[in-house]
Amino acid sequence: xxxxxxxxxxAPAEGVIIWGDExxxxxxxxxxEYPGYTRVVWREHVRExxxxxxxxxxxxxxxxxAVEDAQRAVMAPHKINLASFGNMxxxxxxxxxxxxxxxxxxxxxxxxxxxxxxxxxxxAARRALLPxxxxxxIERLQGIA
Amino acid sequence: xxxxxxxxxxAPAEGVIIWGDExxxxxxxxxxEYPGYTRVVWREHVRExxxxxxxxxxxxxxxxxAVEDAQRAVMAPHKINLASFGNMxxxxxxxxxxxxxxxxxxxxxxxxxxxxxxxxxxxAARRALLPxxxxxxIERLQGIA
Numbered sequence: 001x002x003x004x005x006x007x008x009x010x011a012p013a014e015g016v017i018i019w020g021d022e023x024x025x026x027x028x029x030x031x032x033e034y035p036g037y038t039r040v041v042w043r044e045h046v047r048e049x050x051x052x053x054x055x056x057x058x059x060x061x062x063x064x065x066a067v068e069d070a071q072r073a074v075m076a077p078h079k080i081n082l083a084s085f086g087n088m089x090x091x092x093x094x095x096x097x098x099x100x101x102x103x104x105x106x107x108x109x110x111x112x113x114x115x116x117x118x119x120x121x122x123x124a125a126r127r128a129l130l131p132x133x134x135x136x137x138i139e140r141l142q143g144i145a
Numbered sequence: 146x147x148x149x150x151x152x153x154x155x156a157p158a159e160g161v162i163i164w165g166d167e168x169x170x171x172x173x174x175x176x177x178e179y180p181g182y183t184r185v186v187w188r189e190h191v192r193e194x195x196x197x198x199x200x201x202x203x204x205x206x207x208x209x210x211a212v213e214d215a216q217r218a219v220m221a222p223h224k225i226n227l228a229s230f231g232n233m234x235x236x237x238x239x240x241x242x243x244x245x246x247x248x249x250x251x252x253x254x255x256x257x258x259x260x261x262x263x264x265x266x267x268x269a270a271r272r273a274l275l276p277x278x279x280x281x282x283i284e285r286l287q288g289i290a
Contacts, residue, residue, distance in 0.1 A: 048225050050214045061206055069195045079235060080193050083228040087244060087252040090224060099232060107232035109256040 005091040006045050018134045019141045023059060026067060026137060028130070033104040033118055034097055035126040036075050036133055038067050042092035049084065049092060062144050064094050070136035071098045074129055081109060100126075150236040151190050163279045164286045168204060171212060171282060173275070178249040178263055179242055180271040181220050181278055183212050187237035194229065194237060207289050209239050215281035216243045219274055226254060245271075 008016070009025065018038070019026040029037040040063050042052070049057055068080045077098035084094045099106055104118045153161070154170065163183070164171040174182040185208050187197070194202055213225045222243035229239045244251055249263045 048213065048217065049227070050210055050217060050225075054210075057206070057210060058203065061202070065195055065199075065202060068193065072193070072195060079230070079232050080195075081228075081230045081232070082194070083226075083230075083254070085224070085226045085228075085244075085254050087224050087226070087254070099230075109228070109230050109232070109254065111254040112256045113258060 003045055003091050004089050005041055005093060009041065009043060019138050021144075023056065024063060026063060026141065028134065029095075033123065034110065035123060035130060036071055036077075036098040038071070038096045038137070040064050040067060040094040040096065046092045047086070047090045052092065059144075060092070060094065063141065064096055066140035066144060067096045067137055070133060070140055071096065074133040074136045075126065078106070083109070098126075148190055148236050149234050150186055150238060154186065154188060164283050166289075168201065169208060171208060171286065173279065174240075178268065179255065180268060180275060181216055181222075181243040183216070183241045183282070185209050185212060185239040185241065191237045192231070192235045197237065204289075205237070205239065208286065209241055211285040211289060212241045212282055215278060215285055216241065219278040219281045220271065223251070228254070243271075 016027055017025050018028050024040060024042050027039040027041055029039055031037045040060060042060060046052060071077060071080060075098045078101050079099045081097040081099050082094060097110060102118060102122060104114050104116060105112055106115060108115060161172055162170050163173050169185060169187050172184040172186055174184055176182045185205060187205060191197060216222060216225060220243045223246050224244045226242040226244050227239060242255060247263060247267060249259050249261060250257055251260060253260060
C-alpha cells in the first residue's frame with residue numbers, strides 16, 4: 001500500500017495506539033524533541049476534512065480537543081499547536097503538539113528550521129509525564145460518543 | 146495593545162475582512178505566494194481552543210469547513226492545509242491555505258524552508274479567482290448559525 005498511515009493502521013507497532021474507536025485512532029508520536037506529540041488519525045483513507053460528514057468532522061475534533069485538554073492538564077505547555085496538512089500523506093490526520101518556549105523550534109512551528117537544541121534533562125522530565133498523559137487522554141476519550 | 150490580532154480587529158484595513166459575525170471574522174491574508182490564504186480569527190483574545198466552550202469551538206470549526214469548502218470549489222487546490230499555532234500571537238486563529246504541487250513550499254508546510262519560486266503567471270491566475278472565492282465563502286457562511 002502506498003499510504004504511510006494506511007500501512008501504520010494495518011500493522012501498528014506495540015504501544016503506538018493510545019486509544020481508538022471504529023472511526024479513528026489516537027497515536028503517540030515518537031518525536032524525541034517533542035514528548036507528548038500526538039496524532040489523531042481517521043481510519044479510512046479520506047483526503048480532506050470536508051470529505052467527511054459534519055458528524056464525522058465533529059467526532060474528529062472532539063477527539064482533538066480531548067487530546068489538547070489532556071496535554072494542557074498533564075504537561076502544562078506554553079501553547080498547543082494544531083495542524084492538519086496531508087501534503088505528503090493525504091489521509092486525514094491531526095497533529096496535536098505541546099509547545100514550550102525552550103523547545104527546539106519555538107516560537108516557530110515545528111516544521112520551520114530548528115532554533116536551538118532542547119535541554120535533554122528537560123526533555124527527559126517531559127517524557128516522564130507520558131504515562132500520566134496517556135491515562136488522562138483515555139479518561140477524556142472514554143466520555144466521547 | 147500588545148496583540149497583533151487585537152490590533153487588526155480594532156482597525157481592520159479596507160478589504161481585509163471577508164465576512165464576520167459577533168464572534169469571529171474571516172480574513173483575506175495578503176500572502177503573495179498564496180492567493181486564497183484565509184484566516185479565521187476569534188474576536189475575543191482567547192489563548193487556546195479548549196478555552197472556548199464546546200459550542201464556540203463548533204462555531205469556529207464550522208466556519209473553517211466553510212472556508213475550506215469554498216477554496217476547494219473555486220480554487221481546486223491539490224490539498225488544503227489547516228493550522229492553529231499562536232506561539233507568537235496567542236489569540237485563537239486558524240490558517241486555511243490552498244496548496245498546489247507547484248507552490249513555493251510544496252510538499253512542506255508553508256512554515257518550512259522555501260522549495261522553489263512559484264511561477265508569477267500561475268500566481269496571477271490564482272489571484273484572479275479571489276473575488277469568486279470570497280463570494281463562495283460568503284454564500285456558505287451566510288448559512289451558518
